[in-house]
Amino acid sequence: MSISSDDVQHVARLANLSLTEDEVARMSEQLSGILGHVEALAGLDLAGVPPTAHALDLENVTRPDRPRPSWPVDEVLAGAPAAESGAFRVPPTS
Amino acid sequence: MSVETLGLTAERCVELLDGGEISCRELVEAYLDRIEAADGSLNCFLRTRREQALSEAEALDRNGRSGLQGVPIALKDILCVRGEETTAGSRILEGHRPLFDAGVVTRAREAGLIPLGKTNMDEFAMGSSTEHSAFGATHNPWDASLVPGGSSGGSAAAVAAGFAPLSLGTDTGGSIRQPAALCGVVGLKPTYGAVSRHGLIAFGSSLDQVGPFALTVRDTALALAVIAGHDACDSTSVPLPEPVRVPDDDDLRGVTLGIPLDLLRQGVEPGVRASFDAALTRAEALGATLREITLPHAAHALPAYYLIAPAEASANLARFDGVRYGRRLEEPGDTIVEMYGRTRSRGFGAEVKRRIMLGTYVLSAGYYDAYYGTAQRVRTLIRRDFDEAFAQVDLIATPASPTVAFPIGARIDDPWAMYACDVLTVPVNLAGLPGISLPCGLSDGLPVGLQLIGPAFSENAILESAHALEQDIAFDPVPPPLREARA
Numbered sequence: 299m300s301i302s303s304d305d306v307q308h309v310a311r312l313a314n315l316s317l318t319e320d321e322v323a324r325m326s327e328q329l330s331g332i333l334g335h336v337e338a339l340a341g342l343d344l345a346g347v348p349p350t351a352h353a354l355d356l357e358n359v360t361r362p363d364r365p366r367p368s369w370p371v372d373e374v375l376a377g378a379p380a381a382e383s384g385a386f387r388v389p390p391t392s
Numbered sequence: 393m394s395v396e397t398l399g400l401t402a403e404r405c406v407e408l409l410d411g412g413e414i415s416c417r418e419l420v421e422a423y424l425d426r427i428e429a430a431d432g433s434l435n436c437f438l439r440t441r442r443e444q445a446l447s448e449a450e451a452l453d454r455n456g457r458s459g460l461q462g463v464p465i466a467l468k469d470i471l472c473v474r475g476e477e478t479t480a481g482s483r484i485l486e487g488h489r490p491l492f493d494a495g496v497v498t499r500a501r502e503a504g505l506i507p508l509g510k511t512n513m514d515e516f517a518m519g520s521s522t523e524h525s526a527f528g529a530t531h532n533p534w535d536a537s538l539v540p541g542g543s544s545g546g547s548a549a550a551v552a553a554g555f556a557p558l559s560l561g562t563d564t565g566g567s568i569r570q571p572a573a574l575c576g577v578v579g580l581k582p583t584y585g586a587v588s589r590h591g592l593i594a595f596g597s598s599l600d601q602v603g604p605f606a607l608t609v610r611d612t613a614l615a616l617a618v619i620a621g622h623d624a625c626d627s628t629s630v631p632l633p634e635p636v637r638v639p640d641d642d643d644l645r646g647v648t649l650g651i652p653l654d655l656l657r658q659g660v661e662p663g664v665r666a667s668f669d670a671a672l673t674r675a676e677a678l679g680a681t682l683r684e685i686t687l688p689h690a691a692h693a694l695p696a697y698y699l700i701a702p703a704e705a706s707a708n709l710a711r712f713d714g715v716r717y718g719r720r721l722e723e724p725g726d727t728i729v730e731m732y733g734r735t736r737s738r739g740f741g742a743e744v745k746r747r748i749m750l751g752t753y754v755l756s757a758g759y760y761d762a763y764y765g766t767a768q769r770v771r772t773l774i775r776r777d778f779d780e781a782f783a784q785v786d787l788i789a790t791p792a793s794p795t796v797a798f799p800i801g802a803r804i805d806d807p808w809a810m811y812a813c814d815v816l817t818v819p820v821n822l823a824g825l826p827g828i829s830l831p832c833g834l835s836d837g838l839p840v841g842l843q844l845i846g847p848a849f850s851e852n853a854i855l856e857s858a859h860a861l862e863q864d865i866a867f868d869p870v871p872p873p874l875r876e877a878r879a
């Protein structure tokens with residue numbers, strides 16, 4: 299499996315990463331190498347084998363829906379890089 | 393009175409405190425002084441909390457104490473502590489002060505354990521050497537030119553170096569057991585769900601577990617008893633079927649140990665194999681029955697893990713975007729998407745970016761079934777392999793790491809060579825099982841770890857067998873360079 303520079307750029311956009319040209323080249327080589335090591339899995343007979351998302355057989359877990367105080371807004375915003383009028387401040391969307 | 397912390401167990405700390413030979417303050421101060429004097433060259437701690445720890449110790453001295461109260465503990469920096477910097481070894485969280493304590497930190501405080509500080513780790517727990525920390529590598533106390541293993545390298549090395557009698561780490565693919573092996577200490581990865589993940593900064597949510605490091609198996613059991621159990625803030629945590637017992641068995645009569653020969657062919661170096669085989673001979677002499685077993689799909693665990701864990705990581709790390717916490721990098725005129733990219737690209741290190749890219753790729757349209765779906769089916773096969781094995785044997789024994797500690801820099805530029813460190817530990821995480829690493833001897837003067845794996849929630853059986861072996865092996869956990877420095 300070979301991951302082209304275009305593939306890397308596409309995935310970087312999906313992941314909100316901006317990579318330098320050097321990083322794109324290195325990522326293309328290293329991801330191709332890593333995926334080469336996982337190719338053996340494709341040879342396994344997996345017909346009828348269900349996927350495991352969770353190792354233990356847990357039933358759905360619920361709890362009583364009781365109102366509780368949430369975190370104080372000022373404490374939450376104190377850890378944010380930028381805040382204004384009781385909200386997280388972010389740059390314009392476009 | 394001042395106390396020698398090198399080789400000092402938590403049980404011995406309790407004896408000294410109970411007997412009035414030392415105060416909590418003196419004990420905590422002895423550890424903090426030792427860290428200050430000797431951690432400069434090892435870099436186990438990212439930061440200590442001297443003022444808070446001493447004042448917590450003084451409060452116990454004033455009000456009276458019992459049990460584990462007053463025993464120090466070190467915390468991996470992936471565990472949230474309210475109001476105190478928690479970075480997960482990453483620039484992107486520099487200065488981050490969580491709003492709450494992790495579930496295990498709450499438990500530790502309730503038991504009266506005194507956190508000394510936060511230990512170094514591979515960034516977001518992604519690595520097997522602690523070299524991927526944004527704040528510099530940790531060095532192995534047995535030989536400072538070598539890695540301590542990872543990702544919980546700081547927590548493992550801190551216990552080996554006498555900086556804390558107990559520490560907590562996390563294990564997603566081996567990050568407790570492998571550094572325990574490389575540093576010559578005991579490390580336990582509990583059954584998935586046995587310990588709360590609340591306030592553990594998530595890496596691979598279906599795999600992550602918190603667990604203890606200690607110098608002895610009994611200390612490990614004491615620490616597990618503190619942290620295990622249901623937490624309302626983690627719906628995947630469950631009550632243990634029975635309380636944790638502090639083991640005192642000294643034989644292995646009636647225990648059948650399974651030896652998975654197929655897994656032992658996965659790159660185990662000869663010195664490790666020799667030490668492992670010697671431990672099996674001891675086990676047999678202690679009354680254990682050895683039986684060869686097969687785990688036919690275990691060889692596929694490493695590739696399956698390196699699809700599943702990065703996939704989960706890519707989703708979990710999406711939250712670090714410079715909006716709600718941590719650092720933001722922004723240039724005038726940036727749009728929000730440009731700010732996201734700038735923040736994440738500079739905030740994350742190379743290995744974290746590699747895993748996010750890998751995970752995003754294998755989850756992306758057109759590849760999901762071929763990679764992630766396949767890996768999840770392989771995960772089922774691995775679980776079935778263990779189920780079949782545990783129908784024949786009580787516990788499974790392997791080395792915890794295929795090699796002893798390797799030189800700093802040796803694997804950093806070859807991702808798959810680093811990933812291969814986890815070949816003997818990842819099957820256990822994929823199946824959600826408990827596993828321990830205990831020192832079983834030396835190879836070229838460096839510690840070798842024996843891994844014992846059991847069925848889900850068999851922690852007591854693992855601890856009992858590990859204790860019996862530990863008594864017989866009588867491994868000296870004090871790293872020779874530190875002993876010589878003291879002499």
